[in-house]
Amino acid sequence: MFTxxxxxxxxxxxxxxxxxxxxxxxxxxxxxxxxxxxxxIRLGKTTRxxxxxxxxxxxxxxxxxxxxxxx
Numbered sequence: 001m002f003t004x005x006x007x008x009x010x011x012x013x014x015x016x017x018x019x020x021x022x023x024x025x026x027x028x029x030x031x032x033x034x035x036x037x038x039x040x041i042r043l044g045k046t047t048r049x050x051x052x053x054x055x056x057x058x059x060x061x062x063x064x065x066x067x068x069x070x071x
Contacts, residue, residue, distance in 0.1 A: 011041065011048035 017038075018025045031037025032047070038057035041048045063069055 010051045012051060012054065014047055014049070017049050017054065 012020075014025045014028050018028055021028075028037060032040060038049055039053040041050065
């Protein structure tokens with residue numbers, strides 16, 4: 001079995017991810033530049049996000065109180 005087929009079926013476009021996170025694509029671009037957003041894959045000029053990487057990043061954003069947040 002060719003595993004990249006299953007991996008590529010779980011890739012999100014920036015537009016799809018922005019909609020899911022309720023942010024704009026520019027925010028995702030800024031996160032990539034600053035290195036503070038979810039891990040991404042660059043395919044030439046195309047950017048994609050693995051759903052697993054997004055889930056991992058989202059869980060890392062979880063806090064119990066505002067004192068835990070890093071500004």
